[in-house]
Amino acid sequence: MKTYGIIKKTLLFFGLTVFFSCQEDRDTLQMRYPGYFPEPEYTFGNNVLTSEGFVLGKKLFYDPILSKDSTVSCASCHAQEHAFADHGTALSVGIGGKMGSRNSPAIVNAAWQTSFMWDGGINHIEIMSFAPITNEVEMAEDMNHIIQKLSRNEKYKSSFQAVFGKPIIESQQVFYALTQYMAMLISDDSKYDRVKQGKSAYNEEESVGYSLFIQKCVTCHPEPLFTDYSFRNTGIGSKSNDTGRYKITLDDRDVHKFKVPSLRNVALTYPYMHDGSIRNLRSVLDHYSEGIRESDQLDPSLYKNGKPGIFLTEDEKDKLISFLNTLTDFTFTTNPLFAK
């Protein structure tokens, strides 16, 4: 009985040692964001955010091991210098030169997003990466094969064990690690933010542009995240007959609706729209001012006085662009923590 007691105590001691050493090995990280941001949609929950988990996620993000033939990584189409949108291409190229049908969205403040992809088909950040990884024209890989490849790699194997404390790698850990990296891609140090925090001031052009923005754009692009995450038909038509949100909801009212993207870093995420069909910001404003095509599903907020379009003079367009440029966050695009 006494021996048993000793064994029990010893086991408890070892148990605690293991527990504490795990805790010591992993530095828990905190999400930091300005007070004027709302609460994020994703708060990590079961996925304990640690610096090691974040670094592992970053490693995976930049590693083509996630694609079938090891040629494409997440970063291939999501480049830091473009606020994690693609390198100025309308449609992205996957394995074997295959083309996707939509423009790669920026990964900015993803922890605040309520859904993912242009059609909002993905309902949770943790399984977001499952789509590009398995899509035949993107990375075309199978999760089981990725796990085999990662388990054969001693460095990955030990990193996964250190982060998650489990003997084998499972898809959940791959998704968790990628999420730790992507959810921490927080952009909150643009000129707009510094003005907001009283550290800087707009010049004349930017100031007028901001007023115009408040009058004409905030219905769909409210501050401070510059999107309301809704789905809207902006009247650009569709060459490829991509029905957008309709594919997910099968609701006729959702035909040709796409998610309102955030405008943070918008100057860097060209070309624009779900199909990358508009080359630059000026042309986007031309579209909203003069180029909207009418259709049954055209967003009601795009009608002014019964006519489609948000009319802007050329001077107003200049000033709006000046304001939109203040949403560029070079601290974000050059942050060495996010870089390969």
Place this chain on the structure above:
Amino acid sequence: MKFNLLAIIVLFISVLSFTSCTEDDEPKTLAAGEVSIEFDHVFGSNQLPFTLNTEFTHPRLSEKMTFSMFRYYVSNVRLKKRDGTWYSVPESYYIVDLGVNDGTHLHLENIPGGEYTDIEMMFGVDSLRNVSGAQTGALDPAKGMFWSWNSGYIMLKTEGTSPSSSDGSFAFHLGGFKGANAVPTVKSYSLGKLVVDGDREAEIHMVANPARLWHEADGLAVRSKTHMPGAVAKQMTGTFYDGIVFDHIHN
């Protein structure tokens, strides 16, 4: 003296009833054990034994079908005790898969010892787990039962070949957890008496009939592929789930 006799009689009766109670009640010593659920599969109203890679003729459609895959989710299993209370099996998610060894046999481990009268289970995956991010076990997206482009579990997945299909093949990936076309369906079955006591065998036999996917739905000549939630998924899984019946138990 007379009063004492009455007291003795009352005492006697109460002791007697107490004893009889303990006899009726399950002894408290029954040990936790495994309950297994075996899904047997038959095809059509003539109950032909169903296996993959065998040609069957659908009785209503008169279409030939050879299945290469047949998988579906069973979840949220609960067992009703003799006393009327329910025991919910924790993390209760399973894939019935005819393509793997022992894949039609669900093992519910560490079920508290006792006598059970009913079982309840969900066919499909509850809506909460469809919106809760990266899962493990039977719900691991790596199992091939999760739509990447439209988040949600493929609650029933079957593929095969048929001369009735225009391209010679069929594939039905059925699911959906929202609104009127939500697929998950809870069914309960009366078991009679299932005793769980340690290593003692406690096996529930269910019978499912893949032909019932087309109990009301269009045949393969009309529709041979469905890869999304919607009315078709709801109809096909609905008639299939309705046809899953309790057969017998081994105690």
